[in-house]
Amino acid sequence: MKRTTEILAGLTGLGIIISFLVLPFGKLLSVISIVTLTAIAITRLIKEVIKKEPSVIQRLYELTCILWLLVLISRIMFWEIGKPIYYISILMSIGTLTALISRNERLELKGIIITSLLIFGGASGWLHSYTFFKYTNIHILTGEDIRAKEHDRYSYYLFLGGKTEEGIIEGEKALQQSIKETGENSQETNYFRNCLEQRKRGNIVY
Numbered sequence: 001m002k003r004t005t006e007i008l009a010g011l012t013g014l015g016i017i018i019s020f021l022v023l024p025f026g027k028l029l030s031v032i033s034i035v036t037l038t039a040i041a042i043t044r045l046i047k048e049v050i051k052k053e054p055s056v057i058q059r060l061y062e063l064t065c066i067l068w069l070l071v072l073i074s075r076i077m078f079w080e081i082g083k084p085i086y087y088i089s090i091l092m093s094i095g096t097l098t099a100l101i102s103r104n105e106r107l108e109l110k111g112i113i114i115t116s117l118l119i120f121g122g123a124s125g126w127l128h129s130y131t132f133f134k135y136t137n138i139h140i141l142t143g144e145d146i147r148a149k150e151h152d153r154y155s156y157y158l159f160l161g162g163k164t165e166e167g168i169i170e171g172e173k174a175l176q177q178s179i180k181e182t183g184e185n186s187q188e189t190n191y192f193r194n195c196l197e198q199r200k201r202g203n204i205v206y
Helices: 002-020 026-051 056-077 082-102 109-124 129-135 138-142 148-160 164-182 187-200
Strands: none
Touching (some): 082 109, 129 138, 148 164
16 A cells, blocks of 8 residues: 555656646646545545554644645646645644644654645745746746747736736737737637736636
8 A cells, every 4th residue: 555655646746747847648647646645545544543543643644745735736737626625734734743742753754744844835825826827837937838828827827816917918928829820810819819808807717
């Protein structure tokens, strides 16, 4: 089971890297891996709680780490369910820390890791979606080979974050890129044009 967990964690990380490079199936790989990993961790924790095994705290620690990884995935995927998972992860971290302290494990590596996850993971909840989109997309980050759809999606998140001027600039880039690739009156170009006009009016659509 430990080997399976390690493989799934590795596949999740690989999926994140592939997704960052904007290559096919990266997001799908990370989603399947993290969902399976979470299900296994929850099942193992429940079994050991029922059996009153002494390794319950270890399972609690593992699940907490996996939940923070799930938070990261949910932010990258921009899932609506990401917020509840974020709050659950905070509560799980506090519960795990309390359990570790009660076992006098406060200064051990597990406690340091959970504390770090709680601090940095908690702080990530305050980051705007446009920040996550920029730093999880190599095209946007480097400013190279950006596709029209990426410009448009970045524009959408900038508008959501109150960055209106930057959002208009990215929307115009999406429009110009689409005109270049598909033509002035293509379905895609008209779609991006309509989205940008709607956002300028305050109706932030995607």
